[in-house]
Amino acid sequence: xxxxxxxxxxxxxxxxxxxxxxxxxxxxxxxxxxxxxxxxxxxxxxxxxxxxxxxxxxxxxxxxxxxxxxxxxxxxxxxxxxxxxxxxxxxxxxxxxxxxxxxxxxxxxxxxxxxxxxxxxxxxxxxxxxxxxxxxxxxxxxxxxxxxxxxxxxxxxxxxxxxxxxxxxxxxxxxxxxxxxxxxxxxxxxxxxxxxxxxxxxxxxxxxxxxxxxxxxxxxxxxxxxxxxxxxxxxxx
Amino acid sequence: xxxxxxxxxxxxxxxxxxxxxxxxxxxxxxxxxxxxxxxxxxxxxxxxxxxxxxxxxxxxxxxxxxxxxxxxxxxxxxxxxxxxxxxxxxxxxxxxxxxxxxxxxxxxxxxxxxxxxxxxxxxxxxxxxxxxxxxxxxxxxxxxxxxxxxxxxxxxxxxxxxxxxxxxxxxxxxxxxxxxxxxxxxxxxxxxxxxxxxxxxxxxxxxxxxxxxxxxxxxxxxxxxxxxxxxxxxxxxxxxxxxxxxxxxxxxxxxxxxxxxxxxxxxxxxxxxxxxxxxxxxxxxxxxxxxxxxxxxxxxxxxxxxxxxxxxxxxxxxxxxxxxxxxxxxxxxxxxxxxxxxxxxxxxxxxxxxxxxxxxxxxxxxxxxxxxxxxxxxxxxxxxxxxxxxxxxxxxxxxxxxxxxxxxxxxxxxxxxxxxxxxxxxxxxxxxxxxxxxxxxxxxxxxxxxxxxxxxxxxxxxxxxxxxxxxxxxxxxxxxxxxxxxxxxxxxxxxxxxxxxxxxxxxxxxxxxxxxxxxxxxxxxxx
Numbered sequence: 001x002x003x004x005x006x007x008x009x010x011x012x013x014x015x016x017x018x019x020x021x022x023x024x025x026x027x028x029x030x031x032x033x034x035x036x037x038x039x040x041x042x043x044x045x046x047x048x049x050x051x052x053x054x055x056x057x058x059x060x061x062x063x064x065x066x067x068x069x070x071x072x073x074x075x076x077x078x079x080x081x082x083x084x085x086x087x088x089x090x091x092x093x094x095x096x097x098x099x100x101x102x103x104x105x106x107x108x109x110x111x112x113x114x115x116x117x118x119x120x121x122x123x124x125x126x127x128x129x130x131x132x133x134x135x136x137x138x139x140x141x142x143x144x145x146x147x148x149x150x151x152x153x154x155x156x157x158x159x160x161x162x163x164x165x166x167x168x169x170x171x172x173x174x175x176x177x178x179x180x181x182x183x184x185x186x187x188x189x190x191x192x193x194x195x196x197x198x199x200x201x202x203x204x205x206x207x208x209x210x211x212x213x214x215x216x217x218x219x220x221x222x223x224x225x226x227x228x229x230x231x232x233x234x235x236x237x
Numbered sequence: 238x239x240x241x242x243x244x245x246x247x248x249x250x251x252x253x254x255x256x257x258x259x260x261x262x263x264x265x266x267x268x269x270x271x272x273x274x275x276x277x278x279x280x281x282x283x284x285x286x287x288x289x290x291x292x293x294x295x296x297x298x299x300x301x302x303x304x305x306x307x308x309x310x311x312x313x314x315x316x317x318x319x320x321x322x323x324x325x326x327x328x329x330x331x332x333x334x335x336x337x338x339x340x341x342x343x344x345x346x347x348x349x350x351x352x353x354x355x356x357x358x359x360x361x362x363x364x365x366x367x368x369x370x371x372x373x374x375x376x377x378x379x380x381x382x383x384x385x386x387x388x389x390x391x392x393x394x395x396x397x398x399x400x401x402x403x404x405x406x407x408x409x410x411x412x413x414x415x416x417x418x419x420x421x422x423x424x425x426x427x428x429x430x431x432x433x434x435x436x437x438x439x440x441x442x443x444x445x446x447x448x449x450x451x452x453x454x455x456x457x458x459x460x461x462x463x464x465x466x467x468x469x470x471x472x473x474x475x476x477x478x479x480x481x482x483x484x485x486x487x488x489x490x491x492x493x494x495x496x497x498x499x500x501x502x503x504x505x506x507x508x509x510x511x512x513x514x515x516x517x518x519x520x521x522x523x524x525x526x527x528x529x530x531x532x533x534x535x536x537x538x539x540x541x542x543x544x545x546x547x548x549x550x551x552x553x554x555x556x557x558x559x560x561x562x563x564x565x566x567x568x569x570x571x572x573x574x575x576x577x578x579x580x581x582x583x584x585x586x587x588x589x590x591x592x593x594x595x596x597x598x599x600x601x602x603x604x605x606x607x608x609x610x611x612x613x614x615x616x617x618x619x620x621x622x623x624x625x626x627x628x629x630x631x632x633x634x635x636x637x638x639x640x641x642x643x644x645x646x647x648x649x650x651x652x653x654x655x656x657x658x659x660x661x662x663x664x665x666x667x668x669x670x671x672x673x674x675x676x677x678x679x680x681x682x683x684x685x686x687x688x689x690x691x692x693x694x695x696x697x698x699x700x701x702x703x704x705x706x707x708x709x710x711x712x713x714x715x716x717x718x719x720x721x722x723x724x725x726x727x728x729x730x731x732x733x734x735x736x737x738x739x740x741x742x743x744x745x746x747x748x749x750x751x752x753x754x755x756x757x758x759x760x761x762x763x764x
Contacts (some may be wrong), residue, residue, distance in 0.1 A: 060745050063670040063764035079605035089761060090624045100624045101649040102602075104609055104641055107620045117615045125608015170434035178747050179764075181715040181739060184700055187665060188717075188747055188763065202253060212595050213667040218451035 034127065034156055036072035037097065039221050043167070043197050050201070051153035054165055055158045059173030061193040061212045062160045063088075064096065068212065068219040069158050069171070070128050072205040078127035083119060084108065084134030085160070094219025108134055116142045123150050133161035140164055150198030169199040175210070180215075190214045192222055241472045244404065245341040245355065247362055248391035248695050250316075250375040251275040252335025255448060256314045257304040261371035264298050264641040267292075269306035270651065277372040308334060309559055314367060318564030319540065321365030322358055330541035334559075338387070338543065341380045377401075380694035382408045385467040388423040389415065408470025413443035420464055424473065425545060430460060436495045442593075448618065456740040470662035478524065478585035486580035487512050491583060494533045494573025501530070501574055505557035508579050509550040516584060522547035525583035528560050538564040546761065551645070553579065579643040587724040602647065625652045630663040630722050633674035659708075662722055664737070669749050669761030676758030680705035681740070681750060691736040691752055697722045702735050704740055704748065706759060711742040719752075 033048035041047030047070075049055065057066045070080050079102040082088055082213055086107045104126065109118040115138045122129055123146065138146075143164045150157055159165050173193045180189030193212040198205045209222040249255065251267075253275040259265040264280035268275045273289045283298035294301055311334035319337060320395045323329045326344040332335050341351060348354035359378045363370075370376065379390025382402035389412070394401035403411045417434045419442065420426040439445045445453070446469035454462040467473040487508045493617045495501055514524055525546050542548065542556045557579070564570065612621045622638035623646065629635055644652055683699035690698040697719060704711045718738030725731045735753040737760070740749070747763040 014624060061764065065368050067670060079601055079608075087633060087670055087671045087673055089670045090638075090668075091632065091670040092670040094636070095668055096670075100636070100653055102605065103624055104605070104612075104636060105622045105624075106612055106616060107622065109616045109620065114616055118612055120610040121418075121608050121615060125611070126366070126602045144555055151435075176745050178715075178741055178745070181717050181741050181747070183715055184697075184717065186717050188667070188741075190667065191747075191763070215666065217666040 032154075034073040034078065035076055036069060037075075037219065039210065039219055040069070040072070042221060043195060043206055045202070048098040049156055049169065051154035053156055053168035054147060054150070055156065055169045055171060056163065056165070056167030057158065057160050057171045057173075058173075059193075059195075060172040060176040061150050061191060061195075064092070064191075064197065064212050064219070065171055065173060065193075066130055066158045066160045067093050067096040067098055068210075070130055071219075073156070074099045074102060078102065079104065079125065080128045080130060081106065081126035082130040083122060083132065084136075084162070085130055085132030086134070088130075088132070090109065092213070092217060096213060097218060112137070112139055112142060116146065119146050120149060121128060121162055123153050123155050127155050129155060129157040131157055131162045131165060132158040135159070135162040136164055138162075168201065172196045174207075176212070182191060182206070241408070241470075243341045243345075243380070243382060244384055244432070245339050245344075245358065245378060245380045246332075246384070246387040246391040247318070247325070247337050247358065248377045248379070248388065248395060249318075249335045249370070249373070249396050250377070250392075251277065252315065253311050255366075255368045255370050255373050256311050257302075257699070258368065259302075259372035261369070261484075263372055264301040265304060265372060266294050266298075266301050266517070267304045267306050268294075274306055275725055278374060279340070279372065281749075307328060307404040308555070309562065311335065312556075312559035313563045313566055314358055316560075316567070317365045317367050318362050320567075321361045323519060324610060325358055325361055330543045332543045333748070336388075336391075338384065341387075345380075351402045352400070354400055355380055359400050379403070381411065382406070382470060383467070383472060385424050386411060386470055389419055392423070409443075409446060410470075410472055412414040412446070412468060413441065415442050416440060417445060417468075420468070424464075424467055426460065426464055430464070448469075454512040458669070466696060473584070478583060481516075481521075481523075481581050481584045485512070485515065485584075486578055487515075488529075488578035491573070491575050491577070494575045496573040498558070498565060501561055501577060502554060502558045504577060505561075505579070506550070506554045509553035509557070510576065512579050512581065513550040516581065517587065520587055521584045522587040523553075523581040523584050524548065525581070526553060526556065527578075527580040527582050528553075528557055529578040529580065530561060530564065530574050531577070532570060533575040534572040536570060536572070539660055547585070547587065549647070551647075591741075600647070606646050609646060613642045623649075623652070624639055626656060628656050630724065632659055632664070632669050632672045635660075635663065636667070662720070664720065667763065669763050671764045673761060677706075677750065679750060679757050679759045680756045681738075681752070688755070688757070689752075690755065691719050691721070695719055695736065697702040701740060702748070704742060711744060711746070714743045715741040 030053050035048045036044055055069055074080050082105045106118050109115045174196050176191050176193040178188050178191045180186050190211045194209050196205055196207050211220040211222055214220040253267040254265050254277045257265055259277045262279050265277040266280050266285050267275040268291045271291050273287055273294050276285045277460045280298055280301050285294045285298050315334040319329055326339045329337055329339045345351040345354045348357055355378050359376055363376050374395055375398050377391040377395025378400040379387045379394050381387040381390045386408040390403050421428045421431050449627050450465055453465040489504050524547050525543045527541050540560045618640045621641040623641045623644050624636050625639045627634055627637040681701045682703045683689050684702045689701045701713050701716055716738055719736035721736045724733045735751045737751045740748045740750055748759060749761040751758050751760050
């Protein structure tokens with residue numbers, strides 16, 4: 001291998017000589033995050049997620065939650081790659097706000113090697129990865145290497161029932177109630193779900209209630225988050 | 238006025254039908270994405286027309302034979318005609334399979350006049366057509382100023398069975414009394430623009446051409462200016478069209494020579510990407526492309542391809558494949574291909590014709606398209622899917638998955654076109670987030686442990702109390718239904734009669750279940 005030639009115009013070489021500061025300090029916070037839907041600002045700090053992080057969804061409304069989390073970046077122009085989610089409901093995805101023009105699904109790659117290759121290709125190509133339960137069969141070592149690649153590339157992963165990929169942000173649907181369905185009458189009109197967020201960058205567990213989904217299929221907020229300070233009513237007049 | 242090139246257009250009416258092997262008097266229609274794109278004379282006599290839905294065409298003419306559109310097959314079959322004409326006149330350009338264009342001035346001098354030349358070319362082409370044209374009519378050849386007038390002349394010539402030559406400078410007179418629909422049929426102007434012209438009382442090209450150019454341009458913009466210009470027999474090249482500077486061509490030399498057409502097309506894709514990127518950097522797009530392939534024994538295939546809206550990278554690759562397939566099929570290849578070259582012969586400034594729905598292409602789009610190509614190579618094309626609108630009442634019918642390898646990722650407008658009318662009988666939002674297609678067999682029991690049934694009139698035998706699913710029993714906390722669907726009752730093979738229910742279990746799972754002939758299925762779940 002030939003000796004590496006120092007390129008006087010290459011940023012990393014300039015940085016090595018102290019002429020340019022490292023990229024981390026100069027890029028704005030916006031470039032290092034992906035925006036979520038505005039409704040999540042009550043739950044997720046700044047309403048955005050760090051590039052390179054893994055969001056794990058669990059509980060009764062996990063798939064709806066994953067779709068709602070993917071909708072924010074998708075509407076901002078990001079491509080969403082769904083892997084191991086052969087049963088994904090496209091109508092629900094569209095109602096949740098995922099842009100179907102930028103959705104690609106990889107059904108079931110097969111062996112572990114193929115999973116690794118397919119996931120690597122997805123990480124290189126798509127900003128958001130939706131990993132379904134079938135992705136759980138990936139070996140732990142492979143998953144770790146892939147997540148390192150995810151961080152380097154700056155994509156985010158949203159997992160449903162695939163704990164092998166870990167989780168920087170863990171969303172858990174702790175309670176869910178469907179409304180609108182009677183005993184032989186009515187139709188399901190929406191689900192009120194309480195979502196708890198824990199994780200490395202979340203010092204204290206946060207909770208918020210959402211319509212997940214609401215009557216039009218979109219995610220909506222229900223009241224204020226439980227951790228918000230309660231402002232007592234003040235007598236006026 | 239810029240001088241308008243003298244062009245000859247050879248046009249075969251409804252070429253895809255001829256390639257499909259239609260017999261005389263046999264009604265045949267070729268459909269592409271459910272719309273008729275070509276039909277035989279017999280089908281037209283029964284009322285089949287271009288642009289009709291397939292079902293409409295079948296209603297007009299029940300015994301019509303429906304064929305799927307296959308541009309690659311059409312292009313392969315057309316290559317013999319191109320060869321025959323190419324032996325007589327230089328620079329033959331393929332506009333689309335079934336239509337070719339050439340410069341008429343030189344050959345006309347050689348053959349002693351345009352009429353003589355036209356007769357000779359048509360004769361040679363008719364001898365080379367490998368398919369019977371009885372079902373569609375005859376080849377038409379028109380010579381006129383500009384592509385538009387020549388194209389119309391070719392269509393009229395096909396109707397009257399003899400070549401039609403419109404004398405130089407006579408374009409405006411020739412076009413004067415012709416209907417404005419020809420703008421859509423021949424020049425590719427959107428049909429709603431033509432409808433607007435009709436509503437304004439402009440039924441003939443002459444009426445449009447008689448308006449002051451500045452007024453038309455002020456009212457309708459670039460499109461109006463273009464329509465006005467061609468209606469008056471003017472130049473139909475879009476503004477900003479010119480020959481590119483030399484040295485734009487891209488080529489690849491193969492050492493050792495390549496025998497596989499797939500490998501060549503793969504390289505063709507790289508070359509096309511390279512060429513499109515270079516041109517796009519200058520804000521230009523290629524409208525006429527020359528594809529050259531050579532074997533190591535010196536055999537050579539050279540074709541000119543034209544597309545008025547500009548050739549995208551995918552369109553270039555498609556044409557490379559057509560040309561190579563036709564060449565290989567010709568059977569005179571003795572060695573592997575040693576050279577492949579793409580040469581843009583005519584470029585014009587890109588006015589954004591090909592932009593996607595959401596505006597320009599972004600870096601993320603390019604990455605994603607590349608990732609899809611890589612994924613297809615890794616896991617196979619049946620495993621990499623993108624959504625497409627299908628329409629239907631069942632949760633798995635509304636959208637369907639199609640292979641990403643064959644879908645157009647950069648322009649999903651056709652694939653994801655929003656249906657104009659609702660589907661009566663489909664369930665309201667929210668839609669289920671997990672869809673099982675095909676459904677999973679389950680059991681739904683009433684309080685006495687008997688299966689719940691739904692009568693032919695939609696009456697439920699008893700309220701569901703337990704659902705047996707994944708080998709365990711779930712208590713029902715709430716339910717709604719039945720919502721009966723009686724689909725395709727006119728077709729015994731595909732008819733389905735089902736009744737749908739929403740069932741909420743005590744554990745909080747909401748299921749969409751359906752019963753069909755006494756068997757219960759889990760069709761979707763609201764996870």
